[in-house]
């Protein structure tokens with residue numbers, strides 16, 4: 001069903017693959033028609049913002065979007081924000097960050113990054129023949145799939161994440177991705193390889209999305225109680241801290257090998273810039289709770305005790321806790337997050353050239369998937385802005401309801 005509104009936009013369902021269970025996608029994802037980025041009105045911007053918070057992913061087809069227009073629609077979500085989500089200046093102290101090689105900044109609109117794969121021929125948006133590299137899971141996962149399996153089309157989720165610096169800067173509210181060049185190729189099988197036998201057929205080079213609200217809703221009452229009482233303290237300069245570490249085969253966190261850098265070895269950092277965020281982030285429009293944790297950067301957990309009104313039966317950490325043991329931190333987060341990435345809960349975006357996707361970066365997790373050959377040219381424009389305020393966690397009523 002497509003509903004036209006007074007602003008001239010229509011909102012219909014997004015195309016779900018057979019692997020997705022429709023019961024989890026009633027509110028997730030909308031395809032938008034009638035949008036022309038060269039003529040966007042204030043009314044349309046307001047409607048897009050409202051619909052994004054309600055539906056997490058908005059998909060626009062067949063668009064031509066300039067970097068200025070992409071910045072404009074992204075900026076509309078947070079008019080007080082204006083620097084890229086990881087900061088506009090990615091040279092100097094953060095050079096060893098694992099994100100550095102994946103981004104090429106478009107000089108005249110530095111909040112917009114060119115990402116993708118392959119060597120762009122000639123000059124492009126002020127960049128001289130930029131060389132792009134699609135992240136490959138073998139550079140990050142402890143035990144990658146074998147070459148033999150990769151040749152058969154087996155792949156992995158690279159890294160489930162929120163687009164966020166997780167240090168000093170606040171997580172962007174929205175990320176926009178505009179597909180310029182999309183190489184076509186065979187479907188791949190994304191394998192979880194965590195002993196469950198889970199796997200998911202995916203279009204080549206998909207971006208996989210899972211709803212943080214579903215991630216909360218599918219938890220047992222005991223884990224929901226833990227989720228609303230827990231905060232995650234991230235490591236200082238988390239992408240440098242984890243730069244030698246390896247990921248789990250699901251891409252949902254880090255193996256416990258002791259490879260994180262010592263805090264003394266990191267580039268200079270300040271206590272006051274360390275980020276501590278609730279596990280659940282409250283949706284500013286629907287009031288829903290979304291499990292929003294970037295598991296790779298998590299360093300410690302701070303768990304509040306149960307409120308006096310809550311039943312202690314089966315409760316986890318009823319007295320509260322401050323967990324500093326990394327293995328326990330990771331195991332606890334994995335219990336809260338792994339159910340939410342099961343195959344039937346994943347929306348794999350099947351990219352076409354001209355697609356613009358806006359996603360609620362504070363309401364979902366996403367992952368790069370798949371592998372390209374060197375010759376396959378893929379080009380996307382990505383924009384997000386370090387937010388003007390930190391996300392808000394559960395309120396008193398949420399704690400009463402779930403703790």
Ligand SMILES: [Fe+2]
Pocket residue numbers: 161162163366
């Ligand atoms: Fe991302």
